[in-house]
Amino acid sequence: MRLQQGHEQPALSAIRRALQSVDDMPGKLRLLPAAVEITLAVGSADDAWELCETLHDCARQYSADAVRAAAAEATARVLIHAGRAAEALAHIRRAVAILWDLRAPYHLARMRVLTARACLATGDTEAAQTELDEAIRLFRELGARPDEAVAGKLRVTMTATGSEVLTPRQTQVLRLIASGLTNPEIAGELGLSQRTVDRHVSDILTRLNVRTRAAATAYAVEHGLIGMDVSG
Incomplete structure (x- = not known):
């Protein structure tokens, strides 16, 4: 929430404190996906890669579908940040397949936004627009107003001109x-x-x-x- 509100440094400080305060793996699992996203937005790419690797270690240890989906999503985010959007799409597809089986509409909507970012980075503006339109519709149906606003801003700013x-x-x-x-x-x-x-x-x-x-x-x-x- 702090990241979406534009409070980037407080968000990074808060997630770091939270990670340091938990020693058990289940507790870390609840924090690592957000930690990757916040670190990419505010911190260093190297730190984000390290967090992503920790999440993959958790996925190998627990082998739960939700953890595997979170690890795939985190990898996609880091790859897009690193300019490797084409590689990221494969991880996005893996996460989407898992989330679809889990019937997780909110997370699927978030993956559509991530897909849009990857498509935009690879030059496929039309696909990016389609993904964002569907994400905005889903967020609206779910009542996820902050996510809808973020997706809406990206939808507007991703095009060169308003027309x-x-x-x-x-x-x-x-x-x-x-x-x-x-x-x-x-x-x-x-x-x-x-x-x-x-x-x-x-x-x-x-x-x-x-x-x-x-x-x-x-x-x-x-x-x-x-x-x-x-x-x-």
């Missing part, structure tokens, strides 16, 4: 939303089914990481996706 956030059709739909049209009216205007328009509107809210049509309009105006001369 790339939406597809041309979605931008067209957003302009009509900003003009005050309802979904049935937009469907008639564009010659689309109402179901298609409903899906476009839902996707627009997800991609812009907002909850209402008014907020989507305000965001679009602020970021230059549409002009200022909108009504409604």
Whole structure:
């Protein structure tokens, strides 16, 4: 939580103190995944590698599915940080397969964000956008607001310009939303089914990481996706 709030150094100090205060392996297992993530964000890459190796030692000792998934995720994070994103994807797939069997939707959503980071690092922007859109949707359904906000910020900032956030059709739909049209009216205007328009509107809210049509309009105006001369 401290890391997500931007309190990076306190987060690092807190996780280090916590690790030093536990001697038993189960206690360390609860802390090591977070320790890797925080250390990569604030500390040194060498320290993160060392923590990752400790987590793998735990996985070999306990052979529990959840521990193996955590070790694979930690390895992927360290590899992405080291500029080896293509290698990281194999570890991500391994973690996802385990988490899917464990039916762990929150962790699967986090893995989608990690996949997006790896895809972005390898130049596959389209795949990264798709993964982030799905992660944002899942976080929203789960009520994981801090994670949704982090994923939403990455979704916005990963593109070079604001116009790339939406597809041309979605931008067209957003302009009509900003003009005050309802979904049935937009469907008639564009010659689309109402179901298609409903899906476009839902996707627009997800991609812009907002909850209402008014907020989507305000965001679009602020970021230059549409002009200022909108009504409604």
